[in-house]
Amino acid sequence: MTFLENIYEAGVIGEGGAGFPTHIKYAASPRYLLINAAECEPLLHTDKYQMEIFYKEMLEAIQEAKNFLKAERAVLATKKKYQDLIALFEQEIRDKSYDIELFSMDNFYPAGDEQITIYEAFQKAVPAGGIPLQVDIVVSNIATMKSIYDAQKGLPVTEKYITVTGEVKEPKIIKVPIGITIAKCIEAVGGSTLDNYMVLTGGPMMGRFLTQEEAEIAVVRKTSGGIILIPKDHALVERGNKSLLAIKNETRAACIQCNFCTQYCPRYLIGHPLHPHKIMRAFGVNDVYDEKFAEAALCCECGICELFACPMNISPRIVNSFLKKELRKNGIKVEFQTGPALPERENRYVPIDRLLSRLDIRKYYDRGKPSYMEVTTDKVTIPLGQHIGKPATACVAVGDFVTKGQVIGEIEMKDMGARVHASITGRVTHVDHAVTIESERREEA
Ligand code: SF4
Ligand code: SF4
Structure with a gap:
């Protein structure tokens, strides 16, 4: 299979927030490939953590993407404050003779907004109301590059790394199956320091508020990156x-x-x-x-x-x-x-x-870098539309037994959309706009 087919098969979408299907984005022929590695929302460490662990895989995927797109330049934009990480990137680029440029920005907001990162790295403004391709640039988030790397090895997108912080007993970076509830993620880090709180999914600047009740139903998606708990009377909530x-x-x-x-x-x-x-x-x-x-x-x-x-x-x-x-x-x-x-x-x-x-969130920032843990669950509800465009069509029915990584939502490669895969092994118990899977071991014959 080709580089692009592997991306389609694995259901890769932009993980920086918008969820644009990557096989559609990479069907273009841009002069420049820009990789956005400047996580700009305060309190989130998700991309930084993944870069520290997977920088080799990410760089390999960037080089492959540059070759595939026949781009003149591939630029990896990060932050000056990531000095240790930049040194790792430089070393790997030298060792593997990759043709990838590093660009670093000051620690400001919104360094990491796609159009601002483009302006910083290329001194070009995307036309008002337009898209990066109009200035010959394709942009991918750095976490997407790890998914692209996995896709080339035949591994679909089934897991997410999430920062869980704020009013939690212990801030953590967690790796979770897609479709786990937000409430389960909070429980996994030991719960909240408060009886009553609000949940911000995403970052404090652009995130969406959920009540505790809503967090019992809302699930982690391919685009998720942060879960922040804050008091109900916090100014951010009021606002x-x-x-x-x-x-x-x-x-x-x-x-x-x-x-x-x-x-x-x-x-x-x-x-x-x-x-x-x-x-x-x-x-x-x-x-x-x-x-x-x-x-x-x-x-x-x-x-x-x-x-x-x-x-x-x-x-x-x-x-x-x-x-x-x-x-x-x-x-x-x-x-x-x-x-x-x-x-x-x-x-x-x-x-x-x-x-x-x-924003009155310094006390959460001062708790330092979260530690890491993996979280499992016995039930997931995986939305069929986690991306821009057309939702996938369920290709499983209630009662089917599915294994982790199996396709449960299909879409044609030419369509604006992405395939969806089972994130745990088990039995399908519900299908509508999402597929619910409950963990079950198949008895050996
Ligand atoms: S949210 Fe406010 S500052 Fe940001 S782009 Fe919109 S108008 Fe400008
Ligand atoms: S007072 Fe009015 S003009 Fe001034 S920043 Fe607020 S909204 Fe804008």
Whole structure:
């Protein structure tokens, strides 16, 4: 099988968050391959941990991907603070004579956002509303490269590494089967230090909140990377759960049009016509969400405007997220012009250190590097749509016995989607938009 077929067979998708099917992405012919290894969400150690363990496998996969894509350059973008790791990468690149360049960034947020990493590494801005391929670049997350390596050995994506931290007894990096519940992951690290808490899946800047009850049902997916427990009365929770009506009232009453949200917006700073302060001005006085809100489509929801920049605790990110849905619903699409990056952008980096204080999460950061453990479970519920595009179609039925690694969700290679595989061995007990498998040993004949 070819390099691309192996990726398709193994169900590899972008593990950095978006979940773009990798065999579709790699069907392009870019000049440059950029590997994003600059995990930027505070408190997450997932990519860093995997790089320390699998840097040789990852580099081999990067070189193979570069060869396959016939890319002129492959650039591995990481952070300057990963000095030990950079030394390991350099040594391996020398030893194996790989044609891979290393690029390192300061420890700021959102170094690791795809478009910001592209700008840092290549000094090119992806056109506003566009994709990296428009500047001849394909981007993959570093964890995806380990999955690509495994795929070439015939191993499908069935496990994830996750940082579990915050109000937990002991922060850990855990390796878990895909489809395990979030609650099981929390239980595996000894539970919470609190009786009542909220769960952030993802990082503190862009993560999604779950209640304890929701965490009993929500599962680890191919794109998962972090589970953070925080008190229910934490400012992040209050901010994240604010209703749109409350934000509108706050905007009317308190937005002083200081423009800080725009001045710190990383997309505005690379030349995209995104001006959150103008959006907020219009949002405060309008209830019809038409073309005048089109700029909101450019927002990557990084959260800098509301969690760092705004002095009045107003939430442009939540508003933009709402407006994006409204624009899609109303079929509003506008062509944007991209300007030059602003000269002051380098002075507007948001240092992670300041972010930790601003978000009031320093005490979790100060607990240091989490230790590692593997977690097993006797039941998984594996969603058939964990990626952008079309969900896979179940190819197993209730009562079937499946082994770990067996295909349970199929999709054709030409389709935008990814195959799904059993993450444990056992009996299929439920099939709908997800496949539930309960652990069972098959009796030897
Ligand atoms: S930073 Fe806050 S107060 Fe200032 S313009 Fe933006 S939303 Fe309004
Ligand atoms: S969340 Fe705010 S700062 Fe981030 S891209 Fe959107 S408008 Fe800009």
